Amino acid sequence: MIYLTENARKKLSNNISNLPEGNVVKIGIKKSGCSGYAYVIEYLEVGEIENEVRYDIDGIDIYIDPSHNVFLSDMTIDFRKTGLNELFEFINPNESARCGCGESFTI
Numbered sequence: 001m002i003y004l005t006e007n008a009r010k011k012l013s014n015n016i017s018n019l020p021e022g023n024v025v026k027i028g029i030k031k032s033g034c035s036g037y038a039y040v041i042e043y044l045e046v047g048e049i050e051n052e053v054r055y056d057i058d059g060i061d062i063y064i065d066p067s068h069n070v071f072l073s074d075m076t077i078d079f080r081k082t083g084l085n086e087l088f089e090f091i092n093p094n095e096s097a098r099c100g101c102g103e104s105f106t107i
Helices: 006-017 068-072
Strands: 023-032 036-045 054-055 059-066 076-082 087-089
Touching: 006 023, 006 059, 006 076, 006 087, 023 068, 036 087, 059 068
Parallel strands: 023 059
Antiparallel strands: 023 036, 054 059, 076 087
């Protein structure tokens, strides 16, 4: 299960409301960086969804590839805005390490 803070829920809801009808949120990982993986939030058309499973997380439909569940289980997503910078922050108890710049992680 993935958890959303109130800030993340509001930001995702706002982003979804600005998308064309039929677009959805997909959360996952990709191989990247010096530590191995990076988190990804994508906004896709329903037709682009293949093997992903739909979850209702705090009233938001989020799609996740079932093979990513082991990496994302019990993760919390937050949203922070500091000055001109905005970002989703991933707080994942499954991480064993992060790279120095914080862009990638290891499980």
